[in-house]
Amino acid sequence: MSTPQAKTLSFGALFALVVGSMIGSGIFALPAAFARATGVVGASIAWLIAGGGMLMLAFTFLILSRRRPDLDSGIYAYARAGFGGYAGFMSAIGYWIGCCLADVACLVLIKATIGQFVPAFGDGTTALAIVSASLLLWGVHLLILRGVREAAALNTIATIAKLVPIATFIFVVIVGFRRDVFAANLWGGDEATFSGVAGQVRATLLVTVFAFVGIEGASVYSRYARRREDVGLATVLGFFGVLCLLIMVTMFSYGILLRPELAAQPTPAMAGVMEAVVGPWGRVFVSVGLLISVLGNYLSWSLLAAEVLHSAARDGTVPAALARENARGAPAAALWLTNSLIQAFLLVTWFAEYAFLLALKMTGAMTLVPYLLVGAYGVKLAWTGETFAADESAARRRALLCTVLATAYAAAMLTFGGTRYLLFTALLYVPATILFVLARREEGKAVFTRGERMVFVLLCVAAAIALYGLATGALTV
Template sequence: MGKANDRKLSLLALVAMVVGTMIGGGAFNLISDMGTEAGGLAILIGWLITGVGMIALGLSFQNLTSVRPKLDGGIYSYAQAGFGDYMGFNSAWGYWFSALLGNVAYGTLLMTALGHFLPMFKGGSNLPSIIVASLLLWCVFLLISRGVKNATLINMIVTIAKMIPLFLFLVVLVIGFNFDTFMTGFYGMTDQGPKSFDFQDIMAQVKSTMLVTVWAFLGVEGAVVFSSRAKQRRDVGKATIIGLLGVLIIYIMITVLAQGIIIQNQIGELSNPSMAGVMEQVVGKWGAVVINIGLIISVIGAWLGWSLLAAEVPNLAAKDNIFPAWFGKDNHNHAPIHSMLITSLIVQLFFITLLFTDKAYNFAFSLASSAVLLPYAFSAFYQLKSSRQHSRKQTLIGAVASIYSIWIVYAAGLEYLLLTMILYFPGIFVYQHVQKLHDRPISKMDKILFGVITLLALTGVYFIISGKVSNF
């Protein structure tokens, strides 16, 4: 029993998992990802909406881990418990692909950061970049195969290390902040100059930030996914809220204060990572070097954290008889070896496809953000459903989280909904196979959902072929 408990994760390790997966490479590019199309007011409103929504979602996770302790799969088991096997399967499937694509984005951004020092990697999606990213991918595979406990310890160390350049950057932002510069772009700008207040335009700017903010908070459920490995179950909820609030404060400061350094209509001209460009403008070239080193450390840590999540979810789903049993195989180090192997192979395949697009990072992070919307939404819906007759407070939390989940699906837009359905489409055949193996019938509602997903996926393919999708 003692040895088994030694393999369990402490509160600090769980907090590091949440912070480490949320503050990845995306934090270093938030300034341009949000500020290119949005002024200071829209960014503040965007973070207000996201903060309220994500805190409600985090509180939902905290409550559900407490009142539904047997649901160890967290992000997918809530959907299964509340809405049936197929919704549980889709939540696991969508979350898995979100984590996969997150790793693809991190690999691309890591190579872009290395390109600051070694021009051969410039852009992050050429052949040398793909080769090195692939080598790192399989190094992560070998590390995790030695045990989840060892990997989370390294993740904790890396998380602490990457906070140093972030805090240095925040100090520089505070010192260099110019209020007049900030107010010039407060309502947004055109090439001709500042915009005046226009409610519809401000809300359009806010909408443009939504997928970016989801990407920034991907990983808030990190502790929930590993709830079965926590030393004390109550630490899961604590870790989620501590990590969420801390990261929210950091993100707001980064994106808002930066608009007092560089005028809003020039932010889109910054190269990845945009944080390096801002730092260089204030302190000189050494600042860009520090940020790029911090980015490399951060991406490696986030890549490790997301590799753990990407392997853990299908492994747990297989043990719950939602995924094929093959995914549930652990090695002698208690690492999800089969799940990790197929995950790494799919990431490798995506790396190869990046040779054919010049928007690799933006496409990968946007699709990763879109794929996780369904798992988030059904976790919120389950919080609302399970709390209605027991607690007004928890019902309110579930209602806010549910409204936020619906809002971000709308804000993501039709293009990403269709592209996401292409990812969900192959899952239909995997789900049918698993149901047949366990002698479980396919319900009429399941068949209707098969048809809806198939129709949307085919529409997505048509849009891609006809050039109506502009995300590539």
């Protein structure tokens, strides 16, 4: 479908979509999120695993963008091309819900930050916080309805603005770095044993996934790219830049406060670390920077969520009505459904004990399924040799290595992240499948193949276990 916005995004805009999607609420919470789980050694190992795994995923997006330039919205289209309709649906819906949860995390963090100065906002889940977050939600909704190009341009400006406070924070913590504090945090207060460090690393894995979610931003918006080759390059370069920032923010913070103090910092933890070095103005500075950053991040996620649902509707994976665009070429129908789901999730945060952490980890869990399917499709192409010429054996071997490692990483993160969050994802996948059923009936096709029916039955079993756990108190939100 051609739209008034087609082929308008430059390399810079695609790069900003990757960086803007990845840098948001997560980076400002990292110091405390890591300190609650691990020390310097565990954090180093966690970033090594996460950085290596996500680098392979970035290379996989680069490979697929070059091997299958005909596929738009790669985060979902690759799964559909490789494994059929329901796999494509799970990828699209999983990623869409993950984007919605990421937006919820952004909204909670914005209000929690304001709550440091206006007590009525509390931790971001008070009645006033939820009402004001809802107003912001629908305000951004109206902005995106004005057009994707305009929203993407604003996102580029916000991406540049958010880098200023982060760069300032890194400079300050380098200057205030204390070697004795860093050494005391080396093992996180636990004995230097393999099992102890392994447990610490495992506890941080879903946090690192959330920090990297958004790496696929350029791929999702590939249909708007002026040049298809820019999509993969923007993904890889954006990843390297953000990885450096994430590691510096995490590791240098261990040289400012002892782990118990660092772990006790309220959200956003970066503000408390800054205050420990330069005084009260540091908290205010970081808090203002966070608001700019998270508002930009929220806009990025809103764009990505609506786009992937819109693309799925254009391809018949969800009802065709969700492909409707307005006069400005914005995916209006998909945007209405997206923001309605975010509004529902916002109301749930009122009942969650740790709303921000729940949204953060659920975002990681929901997006890992699409990542797994992207990696698996890359493996399939390299293994079968599809799209590779006879004289490209070396390129094929490199592609196979990268895609196998990316797939193994996504599978490991799903496993290590914890059964609890996998069960919660089933609670979301099962009712969402009604969209797939409606789409198949629109096309007059059988809903499931035999294999897809088995996958759906397994999801139903997992959802039933999750409901039972919630009812008995064995699982909590």
